[in-house]
Amino acid sequence: xxxxxxxxxxxxxxxxxxxxxxxxxxxxxxxxxxxxxxxxxxxxxxxxxxxxxxxxxxxxxxxxxxxxxxxxxxxxxxxxxxxxxxxxxxxxxxxxxxxxxxxxxxxxxxxxxxxxxxxxxxxxxxxxxxxxxxxxxxxxxxxxxxxxxxxxxxxxxxxxxxxxxxxxxxxxxxxxxxxxxxxxxxxxxxxxxxxxxxxxxxxxxxxxxxxxxxxxxxxxxxxxxxxxxxxxxxxxxxxxxxxxxxxxxxxxxxxxxxxxxxxxxxxxxxxxxxxxxxxxxxxxxxxxxxxxxxxxxxxxxxxxxxxxxxxxxxxxxxxxxxxxxxxxxxxxxxxxxxxxxxxxxxxx
Amino acid sequence: xxxxxxxxxxxxxxxxxxxxxxxxxxxxxxxxxxxxxxxxxxxxxxxxxxxxxxxxxxxxxxxxxxxxxxxxxxxxxxxxxxxxxxxxxxxxxxxxxxxxxxxxxxxxxxxxxxxxxxxxxxxxxxxxxxxxxxxxxxxxxxxxxxxxxxxxxxxxxxxxxxxxxxxxxxxxxxxxxxxxxxxxxxxxxxxxxxxxxxxxxxxxxxxxxxxxxxxxxxxxxxxxxxxxxxxxxxxxxxxxxxxxxxxxxxxxxxxxxxxxxxxxxxxxxxxxxxxxxxxxxxxxxxxxxxxxxxxxxxxxxxxxxxxxxxxxxxxxxxxxxxxxxxxxxxxxxxxxxxxxxxxxxxxxxxxxxxxxxxxxxxxxxxxxxxxxxxxxxxxxxxxxxxxxxxxxxxxxxxxxxxxxxxxxxxxxxxxxxxxxxxxxxxxxxxxxxxxxxxxxxxxxx
Numbered sequence: 001x002x003x004x005x006x007x008x009x010x011x012x013x014x015x016x017x018x019x020x021x022x023x024x025x026x027x028x029x030x031x032x033x034x035x036x037x038x039x040x041x042x043x044x045x046x047x048x049x050x051x052x053x054x055x056x057x058x059x060x061x062x063x064x065x066x067x068x069x070x071x072x073x074x075x076x077x078x079x080x081x082x083x084x085x086x087x088x089x090x091x092x093x094x095x096x097x098x099x100x101x102x103x104x105x106x107x108x109x110x111x112x113x114x115x116x117x118x119x120x121x122x123x124x125x126x127x128x129x130x131x132x133x134x135x136x137x138x139x140x141x142x143x144x145x146x147x148x149x150x151x152x153x154x155x156x157x158x159x160x161x162x163x164x165x166x167x168x169x170x171x172x173x174x175x176x177x178x179x180x181x182x183x184x185x186x187x188x189x190x191x192x193x194x195x196x197x198x199x200x201x202x203x204x205x206x207x208x209x210x211x212x213x214x215x216x217x218x219x220x221x222x223x224x225x226x227x228x229x230x231x232x233x234x235x236x237x238x239x240x241x242x243x244x245x246x247x248x249x250x251x252x253x254x255x256x257x258x259x260x261x262x263x264x265x266x267x268x269x270x271x272x273x274x275x276x277x278x279x280x281x282x283x284x285x286x287x288x289x290x291x292x293x294x295x296x297x298x299x300x301x302x303x304x305x306x307x308x309x310x311x312x313x314x315x316x317x318x319x320x321x322x323x324x325x326x327x328x329x330x331x332x333x334x335x336x337x338x339x340x341x342x343x344x345x346x347x348x
Numbered sequence: 349x350x351x352x353x354x355x356x357x358x359x360x361x362x363x364x365x366x367x368x369x370x371x372x373x374x375x376x377x378x379x380x381x382x383x384x385x386x387x388x389x390x391x392x393x394x395x396x397x398x399x400x401x402x403x404x405x406x407x408x409x410x411x412x413x414x415x416x417x418x419x420x421x422x423x424x425x426x427x428x429x430x431x432x433x434x435x436x437x438x439x440x441x442x443x444x445x446x447x448x449x450x451x452x453x454x455x456x457x458x459x460x461x462x463x464x465x466x467x468x469x470x471x472x473x474x475x476x477x478x479x480x481x482x483x484x485x486x487x488x489x490x491x492x493x494x495x496x497x498x499x500x501x502x503x504x505x506x507x508x509x510x511x512x513x514x515x516x517x518x519x520x521x522x523x524x525x526x527x528x529x530x531x532x533x534x535x536x537x538x539x540x541x542x543x544x545x546x547x548x549x550x551x552x553x554x555x556x557x558x559x560x561x562x563x564x565x566x567x568x569x570x571x572x573x574x575x576x577x578x579x580x581x582x583x584x585x586x587x588x589x590x591x592x593x594x595x596x597x598x599x600x601x602x603x604x605x606x607x608x609x610x611x612x613x614x615x616x617x618x619x620x621x622x623x624x625x626x627x628x629x630x631x632x633x634x635x636x637x638x639x640x641x642x643x644x645x646x647x648x649x650x651x652x653x654x655x656x657x658x659x660x661x662x663x664x665x666x667x668x669x670x671x672x673x674x675x676x677x678x679x680x681x682x683x684x685x686x687x688x689x690x691x692x693x694x695x696x697x698x699x700x701x702x703x704x705x706x707x708x709x710x711x712x713x714x715x716x717x718x719x720x721x722x723x724x725x726x727x728x729x730x731x732x733x734x735x736x737x738x739x740x741x742x743x744x745x746x747x748x749x750x751x752x753x754x755x756x757x758x759x760x761x762x763x764x765x766x767x768x769x770x771x772x773x774x775x776x777x778x779x780x781x782x783x784x785x786x787x788x789x790x791x792x793x
Contacts, residue, residue: 049465052416053457056449062423063446070438070513077427077434078748084428085759089766092417096770099413103777146431148750305439306507306515313443316519320450327458334462 001310002300003285005068008317010280012064016057017128017276018182018269023047023054024128025183027094027121028176030114033187033198037110038341041102044348045339046190048098053331055091060324064317068310071145071303072287079139079147080131083163087127094120102348122176129175133168136279137161137224138289141296145303157224159291167224174213181206181252182272185265190339200259207252210271214249218242225289228282238281245274353753354744357429360760362729366722367767368422371415373721376490376536377543378408379483382463384570386479390472400566401479402467403786404547407778409464412456414774418767429756433736433746439515440506440522441496448492456485487536494532495523500737501728502527502597514740527597530589537582538724541684542717544575548691549714550782552707563786565701568710572700576692579685587681588643594731595644598738599653601731604667605674606640607633608654615640615652620675623668628656664733673726680720687713 026047034040066073077084093116101113134149140160141147152162155169164172184203188196221228232238248271255264283289287303290296304310382404389397423445426434434442459481467475505521506514516522551567554560595602603609607618607630617639621630641650655663664670687709694700700707736743 049461053454053461055420056453056457059420059423059453060446060449063442063449065442066423066426066434066438067442067446070442071435073427073438073442074431074433074435074748077424078429078431078751081428081748081751081755081759084424085762088421088424089762091420092766092770095417095420096413096773099410100773100777103410103780142750144749145435146748146750148752305442306517309439309443309516312516312519313446316443316447317450320447324450324454327454331458331461334466 001307002068002304005064005304005310005313006280006284006287006300009061009064009068010277012057012061014273014276016054016061018272019054019057020051021179021272022182022186022265023051024121024125025179025181026187027117027183028125028180029184029187029199029202030118030121032202033184033195035194037107039195040110040114041348042191042195042339042341043187044098044101045341046187048348049335050331051095051098053328055095067313068305069287069300069303070305072298075141075146075298075303076288079149080134080163081148082151083127083131083149087124090120090124090127094124098348125176125179126172129172130163130168132175132279133171134163135283135288136171136221136228137165137167138291140292141288141290141298142292143296145296145298157291161291167220170213170217170220174210174217177206177209177213178268178272181210182265182268185261185268189261189265192338196261200256200261203264204256207249207256210252211249214246225282231282231284238278241274241278241281245271245278248274350753351744353751353756354747356753356756356760357747358743360429360756360763361425363760363767364418364421364425364763366725367763367771368415368418369721369725370718371411371418372486372490373539373542373718374411374546375408375415376486377539377541378404378411378546379479379486380540381543381547381570381574382408383476383479383483384574386476388570390476396562396566398472399786400563400570403563405463406781409460410774410777410781412460414770416457418770421763429748429751430736430746431748431751433741436512436741436746437514437737439513440503441499443516443519444492444496444499444522448489452485452489452492456482456489459485490536490539491528491532494535495525495528497728498525498527498531501531501732503737503740508740512741514737527593530586530593534582534586534590534724537578537586538717538721540578541575541582542721544571544578545684545710545717546714547571548575549711552710553782554785555701556704556707556711560785568700569695572688572691572695572710575684576688579681579688582681583685587678592644595652598731600655600658600662601664601670602644603653603655603658604664604670604731605727606652607671608640608652609656611651611654611657613641613651614638614649617643618675621671623671625667662734664731666730666733670727670731673723673730677720677723677727680716680723684713684717684720 026043030040030043034043062073065076097113097117097120101110101117103109137157139147139149150162152164153160155162155165157165157167181203184199184206188199188203191199248267251267252264252271255267285300286297287300288298290298382401385397385401385404388394389401426438459478462470462478463475463482466478470478499522502525503514504525504527505516505518507517508514547567548571551564551571554564555568591602591605594605606615607621607623608615609623609628609630614637616633616635616637618630619634619636621633621635624631638648641652642648644650644652655667691700691706691710694703694706732738734742734744736746
């Protein structure tokens with residue numbers, strides 16, 4: 001039962017990363033793909049109606065973590081206190097930037113929110129990448145199951161690292177590149193002409209950077225957490241995940257060279273899914289790894305709530321999840337196709 | 349645990365939740381009014397109602413955005429600042445927050461997009477349905493949050509392990525917490541009062557300013573009608589019902605609210621007074637004899653427990669604050685009903701649209717339901733102290749053990765600064781929309 005909820009949380013957070021990932025990515029490449037007000041409105045109209053729904057998956061993921069593994073939720077959220085507050089503030093302003101930009105017909109007002117969108121998107125992506133790095137590297141959990149991380153120490157991994165160190169900065173930078181490409185694939189799919197060409201160009205260049213990171217990152221991860229290899233030797237079928245991730249990366253190159261935007265977007269989405277699944281597979285059954293002593297690891301077993309709650313949870317989750325998927329599909333369907341700007345006051 | 353950090357953590361959560369709730373408080377009520385406008389448009393084939401709906405959907409959308417962005421932190425703040433509380437109770441209340449996201453949030457965001465951008469495409473019935481689903485989503489969202497609070501006020505459906513960790517033993521029991529009944533009605537009706545006061549106030553402003561007259565009259569007619577019914581229901585039975593359940597299940601809170609220090613038979617209803625914590629008496633009381641006993645027990649000489657019946661460590665740490673906020677809420681509630689009854693009477697006599705003094709009163713009343721709601725929630729939450737979960741877990745036990753007070757203060761100040769800016773921004777954008785008005789918006793699109 002704990003394993004099932006571990007998988008559900010993994011799926012929810014993966015959905016969040018893949019969905020919100022392309023609108024964060026769009027925010028990052030925004031000034032490079034959209035050069036004037038009409039182009040910017042076009043790009044914003046592509047993500048405007050859906051960013052809020054995408055972000056809901058984070059809220060659902062957080063809620064499910066709270067409910068299924070309260071101890072892990074409590075420890076993670078209080079331990080990353082400073083980084084989380086930063087993330088919250090950034091999320092707020094990024095959300096406002098997209099919705100408020102169109103409220104006043106004033107170029108200075110537009111530029112102000114444009115800048116906030118870009119700064120917000122880049123920083124949030126960095127924080128998310130760093131967060132993933134932190135989960136992989138582990139944190140100094142104490143015997144009571146809690147910890148508190150400073151923003152940085154000496155930038156080295158080890159028993160008492162900070163939120164930022166060389167490894168988490170590497171994963172943060174990787175997230176920025178990955179989201180940019182994913183966002184560029186999405187924008188190429190949703191727009192035409194100049195914007196599309198620029199987005200395709202970014203995706204093409206970005207693919208090489210991703211490939212470069214993929215040469216370095218697995219090695220770096222192995223240095224930081226040598227025991228990850230364990231799960232793969234115990235359940236060798238798991239090796240398929242990173243192999244498939246590699247195949248998806250290859251597909252990103254192939255589809256991009258054919259300029260098939262739909263498949264390219266699907267390929268980058270698949271790549272992200274498989275990458276995150278590989279990560280989840282590596283750390284299972286841990287929720288949070290202790291750098292202090294493996295006895296302090298938070299696992300799905302020592303953080304889960306009661307068996308009854310987990311079982312009834314399956315009932316409401318299996319009613320709610322299909323509904324949520326239907327709403328999401330419906331939303332995407334209503335805004336399908338290339339973006340068409342309308343001239344009235346509605347929209348972005 | 350030292351008291352500074354508990355106070356700071358409490359201030360942190362209080363500030364965030366009060367500021368956040370300013371927005372949903374309007375969206376939930378306004379969603380119902382928009383649904384009313386859309387229904388009237390369908391039923392009476394009256395385009396004026398569609399224009400009204402379109403205008404308020406725009407205000408709704410801005411309000412909704414601010415509600416979403418200030419709401420995202422709320423789910424995280426349980427874990428960041430109240431980690432021990434989350435660890436021990438997450439198995440119960442976590443499921444409510446997860447369900448809110450799964451069942452309500454996606455519904456709201458999907459149908460709001462349609463409500464805003466797809467009126468042409470959906471047709472009148474489809475657009476009505478979008479309004480219905482947005483209203484349903486926001487009220488469902490309110491249900492899950494109130495169910496969370498109801499569990500903290502009146503814990504049910506749990507088992508506790510030897511190390512003090514709570515887990516759910518009946519999902520149905522949690523969702524049908526008896527506490528929830530009056531609390532939900534009382535709170536949701538307050539959102540209706542808020543929205544109808546705001547709609548009426550905008551109408552009053554237009555009449556006073558001499559513009560958008562047709563829309564103005566429609567706003568006032570509907571606003572006053574809804575507000576009159578809602579303000580009366582709020583006093584009886586909703587407010588009375590909630591006060592009685594506090595009296596039955598949380599006698600200490602009831603005593604602090606009413607300002608009853610000594611246990612007595614035939615207790616008077618205290619209209620005003622000043623709790624004196626040194627002498628433990630109520631100074632300068634203005635009372636109606638026997639009424640409190642009558643309302644709470646049904647008998648003139650019914651006995652009401654005073655604070656002196658309970659050990660001091662179980663008293664709320666700010667008895668005067670509980671007393672004042674409760675009385676502020678009640679007095680405002682009475683005032684609302686009086687204003688709206690008078691307006692309804694003037695409306696019926698066809699004099700309201702010409703009574704400039706009354707229009708001024710209606711316009712300036714718009715912020716008051718916000719004050720009343722904040723006061724009501726302060727009564728509920730500060731009155732719950734010293735408990736975090738009533739009777740089970742004290743507030744001092746709940747904070748994050750490794751987050752120091754300096755960090756809490758720093759992020760609290762950060763939120764204060766951000767929210768001040770956001771508040772200004774919100775007022776600026778909404779006032780601008782009100783100033784543009786329904787007719788002009790119509791002509792542009």
